[in-house]
Amino acid sequence: MRRPPRTPPWRRARRTARPCDAWTRSRRPSSRSFESPCSVRIFSGIQPTGRKHLGNYIGAIVQYVASQYRGEGIFCIVDLHAITVPYSPAELRERCYDTAALLIAAGLEPARCTLFRQSDVPEHTELTWLLSTVTELGRLQRMHQFRDKSLAQRELVSAALLCYPVLQAADVLAYRAHEVPVGEDQREHLELMRDVARRFNARFGDGEEVLVVPEHRIPDVGARIMDLQDPTTKMSTTAASEQGTVFVLDGPQAIERKLKSAVTDSGTEVRRAPEKPGIGNLIEILAAVRDAPPEQIESEYADAGYGAFKAAVAGAVIEYLAPVRERYDELRGDESQLEQILQGGAAQASAIAAETLADVRERMGVGAPRRARTLP
RNA sequence: GGGGGACUGGUGUAUCGGUAACACGGUGGUCUCCAAAACCGCAGCGCGAGGUUCGACUCCUCGGUCCCCCGCCA
Incomplete structure (x- = not known):
């Protein structure tokens, strides 16, 4: 059991002038029941690669399913991350559906959590740009994943690949998520997003925690499933065999x-x-x-x-x-139904992210001032 | 800013103006609880767009990506 922080993150964030139910307002039909509108919010991004393996399933997907009963789960199919390396546009669409279908098949309930496609919520990209102003370039260049991927890359090494961690930070921070259940390999990216959130708060927060600094939650139960042909390495999609x-x-x-x-x-x-x-x-x-x-x-x-x-x-x-x-x-046979589910999720997600973005814009002095915007 | 080179299965290479080959890897099988080794099968490739030609992977033009050299700035 993790000891709760002295001031729970959601309380700290609440001080930013928003009544708690404003976060969830308009996204939950009253028929849905939740323990509390202020329950812990958990964000997970999932790469739209159709071929999830047993290691992914036991290590991550099972955790996702469990987390919708433990708190408020937000699950995002990160197609914008997928395009940072060469890819096929037609396939990307298919892989998003594959991934959505797999997650639902595994037990994610669209009525219990928020499942959506990243590119359907433009706040992700806007926040990426805004946050990139408080992100050190040198830090991005030193990221292990960037260095590894850009070395392995035979074709174009895109600026997007470099900015990947900023987008990832935006994903989480847009929802003021408290927990990010990712593996050890994502620790570096998570530390970056925590620093970005802290720097943003320090520079623009005026003493308040506008962006929630998320906790790294390494899933406790997840067994490490190893490759069947080489049990000294983790089971992976990119294995030799x-x-x-x-x-x-x-x-x-x-x-x-x-x-x-x-x-x-x-x-x-x-x-x-x-x-x-x-x-x-x-x-x-x-x-x-x-x-x-x-x-x-x-x-x-x-x-x-x-x-x-x-x-x-x-x-x-x-x-x-x-x-x-x-x-x-x-x-998977019914793409229009999947699309409908994703659109519904995007609407829920948008409602939350739009609130955060309104705050961020306001604090950064970008766009029309809030008072002017809310005039009739 | 200027000049040069490269691009062929997943990887590394070969060949040729006339149906693209080899190795490794992958995959299926035999053997083994397996794996490895060995053997027998199978699959997979000309960066993109134009042009020349009866026919282009090969020649030409443009584009893309990668690599190298020089200059300039500081």
Whole structure:
């Protein structure tokens, strides 16, 4: 359990002159029930790549689904981030639908959370520009992800790639989110966005916390799922071999083949040990999909050979993912319905982000003054 | 600002004005709980737009991206 901060972030932000319900006003039909309009707000950005794998699913997507019951979840399909590297326009559209369908299939409920496409809410890009005025160029150039990606890039290294972290900061800050559940690899970007928020507040806030400085929440439960062909590296979309990656939408026969050909270690015992990363990974996978402690898996399969154990893991994973794939197929077939859901989410998101942007513009002295704008 | 070079599967390369080849990688199989090794299959490529030509990956023009050299400014 995390100890709550002395002044909860949402209270601090509230001091900026906005009654709490103003945030949520007009975005929640009264039929929807929430514990409190001031519950913790959680923002997650999801890359519109259709091929989510088991590691993504267990490590992130399951957390998203859980967070809509813990607070106010805002889930954004970040197509504007996706275009910072070479891409195909037609495919991008498709991948957004793929991703939306997958998230809903996994359990995100459009009635319970806000799910939308980044480019549908122009406040993201406007805030990016405004925030770029309080972002150090040198810091962006030193970002590890930028350096890695620009080195790997054979084609144009775009300015957008450099500005990526500013857009990411805008994503979160536009909603005054309190928590950003991202992995360790995003720590650097998150620190940047915290600094940007602090600098903005210091320069334009006039003593008030106009932008909420979000907390980095590293998901606590998420097991690290490793590559089946190389259990010393994380399962990833860009792995050398697809054999090591179980995709959420893989069919039963593919899942079975991949799990059966997972590399194992010498020996025959099904137990976790530093010298047995392969079997350890399979134990973690089975534990995660069964929602059982790994110890229980170990004792249950203590006498089984590797072969039988693998078959059991394969069966469990197939069963685990089957309903997701079925719901996905159903949802993905109806693009107009998906579009409708995304539009609804965008309207909800816009209502929040527009408020933040009005404050930011006002503080920065950009655009018409608020008093003039609100005159009849 | 000026000059030069490059661009071919995922990667690295080859070839040719006449149906584009090789290696590695990927993928399916045999073997193994697996993996690796080996063997047998399979898939995948001419940066883009024009032009010359009966025919262009090849020649020409323009554009794109990358690399190199020189100048200028400080």
